[in-house]
Amino acid sequence: MSTESLSQGARARARAEITRTIQETARRHLAEVGPAALSLRAIARDVGMVSSAVYRYFPSRDDLLTALIVEAYDEVGEQAERADRACHRADLGGRFGAVCRAVRDWALTHPHEYALLYGSPVPGYQAPQTTVGPASRVPLVLLGIAADAQRAGPAPIAPAVQVPDAERAALSGIQVLLDEPINDSLLARCLQSWATLFGHVSLELFGHMHTAVLDYDAHFEHVVRQLVADLGLDR
Amino acid sequence: MSTESLSQGARARARAEITRTIQETARRHLAEVGPAALSLRAIARDVGMVSSAVYRYFPSRDDLLTALIVEAYDEVGEQAERADRACHRADLGGRFGAVCRAVRDWALTHPHEYALLYGSPVPGYQAPQTTVGPASRVPLVLLGIAADAQRAGPAPIAPAVQVPDAERAALSGIQVLLDEPINDSLLARCLQSWATLFGHVSLELFGHMHTAVLDYDAHFEHVVRQLVADLGLDR
DNA sequence: CAAAAAACGAGAGCACTGCTCTTGCATATG
């Protein structure tokens, strides 16, 4: 007892470990039954304690959800970043496609986690500030590619629609978050491509393309190629 | 009693009316608390009967959900169709924009209904075949505009990415549903625009653009204009 | 027209949920 207590308290270490165990079990349950069917009592049973004991570690079901959300955001974010890093920096189209594929692959492998992040928000849940950082990782990877594209010199972006002042102002909120400002037209295209990527993955995963698309892989590849062209990354 | 029974049974009419009352009440609750928090017991209380009595009209909670889903699909579908009809047939870009705006407006006005249709699927729920018809109305409106565009003659569609055989095959499932076949490139663009529209609305509604976009209206207008250009509808 | 059959509303009950509160015990701190 004396030997363990000298390393910053045995109780504290036990607490950290139990907290981790609960979260891991919750993650397993999430992957199996989905966010809506997540039961705090079932998790407690699986861990081997009574439900009220869990509340010592997570004050409410929402706090546990927040931990899982942050974990999932970080996972898909790192997946996207890793895919980006694995490409030659100059291969802009390749990088963009790799990131898109990474996001979709992660979504298909972790459908319930994806639903937790990007599906309907759970009723009483209000996402705390801690989630916005991890949530921004994927979009930031896409913006990073766009920034590199701009630095590599101007490319004839497809049908360059004039960016009106209203749109310029609407996007000023994101410009301040970037290291260097991005051409408004490219920035708008970037957000649009993010919406397309997210939209396609969600439609596929939630079964809304069931009657229309026979081969999801092929269709997705084509959409990605189309996006690369629209962003002017194929040069 | 004798006077009402001669018109096809008083009991049958009462049943139809009560069924409608339950569904209307459920719809109100859905709009207020969202799909996840929909309580059959609360609906029963509101209608003025005990919970078990509702099961005489809807065998399970999922059957009630199905009724609400069909109702909502039809609503947004009709909204889109109406917006399309209100435009001059030759104004392809205007029609497309009007449909997009109609969908977004409906989503912003009925966020919980939208979440029910396009958010994460509810855990145990399996959408029956009755929903695919109403669910197809909005996409079919978009495809109708594309068909008209094709009929109006070939337009130089922006950066025309070659459509590989794999994609052609992947989309063959939807071609058979159309009255007349649509150019594969245009069809792919059409599906992509549907994903973009859906993705943008979902990201906005579910709060994923909170930090990035300041003026949703302006940004959406720009995205729509961009889509119109990509589809070659601006001529 | 009367009897059998079906439909119906109400109530009790089951197994489950998130969450709170109290009780007793182990640990950490003065």
Add this chain to the structure above:
DNA sequence: CATATGCAAGAGCAGTGCTCTCGTTTTTTG
């Protein structure tokens, strides 16, 4: 050593979807 804190367990509350039974009413049938 005594005291305060951390923790697990249990009981309990209000709520959920759903099933079953029990009288009553309405419809259909003989």
